[in-house]
Amino acid sequence: MEAYLLNLGILISIYSILGVTLNFIMGYAGIYSLAHAVFFGVGAYAGTFMAMHYNASIFVTLPVAMAAGAFLSLILALPALRVRGEYFVAASLGLQVLAVTIFSEWKSVTGGIGGLIGIPPLDVAGFEVFKPSQFIFVTVGALIIILFIINRLVHSSFGRSLRAIRDSESAAAAFGKNVPLIKTISVVISSALTAVAGVLYASYLSFINVESFKLDTSVLIMAMVIIGGTGTQSGPIVGAALLLLLPSLISYMDFLPQTEIGSIQQIIYGLGMALLMIYRPGGIVGRKKQSETGKE
Amino acid sequence: MVASSADTQDVLMEIRNVDKAFGGVKAVDNVSMDLRAGIITTLVGPNGAGKTTLFNLITGELSKDSGSIKWLGNPINKIKPFQASRAGILRTFQDLRLFNEMSVEDNILTSVENNSVPIPLTKSQRTARREKVEHALNRAGLFSKRKVRAKDLAYAERKFLSMARVMATDARLWLLDEPASGLDPNSYEKFLEILRDEVKQGVTVCIIEHNLDIVIGISDRIAFLDRGKLLADGEPQSILDDPELRAIYFGERT
Ligand SMILES: Nc1ncnc2c1ncn2[C@@H]1O[C@H](COP(=O)(O)OP(=O)(O)O)[C@@H](O)[C@H]1O
Ligand SMILES: [Mg+2]
Numbered sequence: 001m002e003a004y005l006l007n008l009g010i011l012i013s014i015y016s017i018l019g020v021t022l023n024f025i026m027g028y029a030g031i032y033s034l035a036h037a038v039f040f041g042v043g044a045y046a047g048t049f050m051a052m053h054y055n056a057s058i059f060v061t062l063p064v065a066m067a068a069g070a071f072l073s074l075i076l077a078l079p080a081l082r083v084r085g086e087y088f089v090a091a092s093l094g095l096q097v098l099a100v101t102i103f104s105e106w107k108s109v110t111g112g113i114g115g116l117i118g119i120p121p122l123d124v125a126g127f128e129v130f131k132p133s134q135f136i137f138v139t140v141g142a143l144i145i146i147l148f149i150i151n152r153l154v155h156s157s158f159g160r161s162l163r164a165i166r167d168s169e170s171a172a173a174a175f176g177k178n179v180p181l182i183k184t185i186s187v188v189i190s191s192a193l194t195a196v197a198g199v200l201y202a203s204y205l206s207f208i209n210v211e212s213f214k215l216d217t218s219v220l221i222m223a224m225v226i227i228g229g230t231g232t233q234s235g236p237i238v239g240a241a242l243l244l245l246l247p248s249l250i251s252y253m254d255f256l257p258q259t260e261i262g263s264i265q266q267i268i269y270g271l272g273m274a275l276l277m278i279y280r281p282g283g284i285v286g287r288k289k290q291s292e293t294g295k296e
Numbered sequence: 297m298v299a300s301s302a303d304t305q306d307v308l309m310e311i312r313n314v315d316k317a318f319g320g321v322k323a324v325d326n327v328s329m330d331l332r333a334g335i336i337t338t339l340v341g342p343n344g345a346g347k348t349t350l351f352n353l354i355t356g357e358l359s360k361d362s363g364s365i366k367w368l369g370n371p372i373n374k375i376k377p378f379q380a381s382r383a384g385i386l387r388t389f390q391d392l393r394l395f396n397e398m399s400v401e402d403n404i405l406t407s408v409e410n411n412s413v414p415i416p417l418t419k420s421q422r423t424a425r426r427e428k429v430e431h432a433l434n435r436a437g438l439f440s441k442r443k444v445r446a447k448d449l450a451y452a453e454r455k456f457l458s459m460a461r462v463m464a465t466d467a468r469l470w471l472l473d474e475p476a477s478g479l480d481p482n483s484y485e486k487f488l489e490i491l492r493d494e495v496k497q498g499v500t501v502c503i504i505e506h507n508l509d510i511v512i513g514i515s516d517r518i519a520f521l522d523r524g525k526l527l528a529d530g531e532p533q534s535i536l537d538d539p540e541l542r543a544i545y546f547g548e549r550t
Contacts (some may be wrong), residue, residue, distance in 0.1 A: 065534045114377070153414055156414055156416070157405075157409040157411060157414075157417070158411075158413075158414035159404070160398070160402055160405060160406035160409065161406060161409065163395065163397065163398055163402070163406075164395045164398065164403075166393070166397070167395040167396050167397050167398060168393040168394070168395060168396075170357065170377070170389070170408075171389060171393035171394070171395065172395075173357075173376070173377040173378045173381075174355060174357070174378075174380075174381055174383040174386070174393075175381055175386070175391070175406065175407040175410065175461065175465075176375050176378050176382050176386055176409075176410025177378055177406075177410065177412070178378050178412045179378070181412045182412050185412070185413065185414070229539060231397075
């Protein structure tokens with residue numbers, strides 16, 4: 001039981017990092033990305049590559065993974081953010097599809113469809129972390145540091161610029177905001193931090209393959225953010241916890257026909273989402289009701 | 297009257313032969329005019345005359361089909377809106393475009409910040425910024441509402457917030473797109489007072505306005521646009537007394 005809870009806690013903190021980093025661009029800059037799992041994957045593969053071939057120290061794996069995530073996101077952001085917002089969604093979807101092909105085919109780095117096994121444990125300043133009871137401190141610590149960084153950004157002039165761009169791009173530009181540049185910087189920061197989750201995930205499982213980094217993961221992360229509360233601080237964490245806990249909660253309800261559990265889970269998800277969007281469009285943590293006085 | 301050299305030095309912005317067509321419609325048709333320093337130039341003309349489009353061409357929101365614009369003597373033909381803002385040209389929008397989910401205070405704060413890279417400010421920069429914001433809040437009568445989200449403000453308050461965003465900056469030229477429309481008499485008295493004050497302090501204003509009382513009350517110069525063409529540009533009295541212009545102006549509205 002304890003092992004089970006630890007495992008859940010580790011996964012929740014890793015997915016919370018994914019949610020928090022996606023929320024940074026979605027909730028504050030209004031940039032909707034369907035490629036978040038790609039940067040998760042790039043972090044995992046880049047960190048693993050360094051750990052297996054060079055050095056497993058997090059002072060090597062994390063910077064390399066973050067740089068790889070940042071660089072790839074730049075390739076996406078530079079062309080896609082010069083045009084209007086909606087194109088970014090399409091471009092990110094394209095990147096997601098392309099990335100899955102590359103993850104499956106680039107055998108020397110990703111191990112192809114079969115993936116990579118025997119990934120070394122995290123090396124934190126010479127100390128090897130692989131026991132779940134220790135690992136959870138690393139993932140929760142990483143989550144806290146990332147929350148802190150994002151919180152600082154959101155409450156700085158940079159964060160105000162992001163929110164201004166989200167609310168009115170043309171007015172933001174009219175008040176001196178270099179909109180494409182600011183959006184690009186936010187995507188690069190988000191992607192670099194996302195890659196951290198990839199490194200942690202790979203070394204925790206000591207095994208990765210492309211299945212973890214597909215479109216359904218990107219959609220799941222987006223669902224976590226929306227359900228928890230887009231543009232709120234704790235929303236993405238609440239969303240991550242809820243969506244990871246639900247399957248286990250449902251499997252504990254032994255009055256349900258166990259053979260149909262998969263479809264029952266889908267129905268509960270779908271129904272829950274629909275009800276939430278009707279009664280709490282801002283998400284669980286978000287504002288109860290949209291203001292009605294706003295008029296333009 | 298012969299233009300003196302002092303006159304030409306006073307020109308902040310020089311607009312020459314500017315054209316813009318949307319499909320077959322010439323929204324701005326060969327417009328040339330000057331915006332002179334330290335005065336209020338009012339753009340008048342019926343709906344669809346091209347007034348807002350002219351603002352959009354000045355700030356680079358839209359690109360000109362042809363013609364040229366100079367700012368402080370330098371061509372700004374390829375300028376982007378964020379560069380126009382940094383060069384000291386600020387505008388309001390006819391449809392306001394407030395940062396709706398942000399507080400009144402943050403709306404103004406972000407308007408005076410134009411750094412793209414997340415770099416922390418020094419203490420003195422922070423104080424200077426705070427003072428500008430508070431000044432604008434007080435001036436616009438929004439101090440008590442500073443924590444309220446922009447979308448939760450009443451109509452007149454929203455109009456004043458749109459002005460406050462501009463007021464807080466160090467811009468030399470304000471392009472105001474119908475900032476007084478829909479205001480009650482009390483509010484627009486207050487609005488006029490703010491405008492006169494700011495002009496006294498050295499700001500140059502180009503304002504789009506329909507209300508004749510306001511036009512007479514504030515204009516140092518009037519430019520009259522109709523169907524994209526600049527029909528007249530000069531002293532308020534000469535424009536307002538011209539029977540042909542009056543016919544166009546009032547014809548549209550009755
Ligand atoms: N972005 C645009 N696309 C197409 N037509 C436009 C656009 N902006 C303005 N127009 C047209 O240009 C003309 C002038 O519009 P506008 O400048 O808004 O007039 P005004 O501000 O004087 O009321 C109108 O016929 C309007 O429909
Ligand atoms: Mg207009």
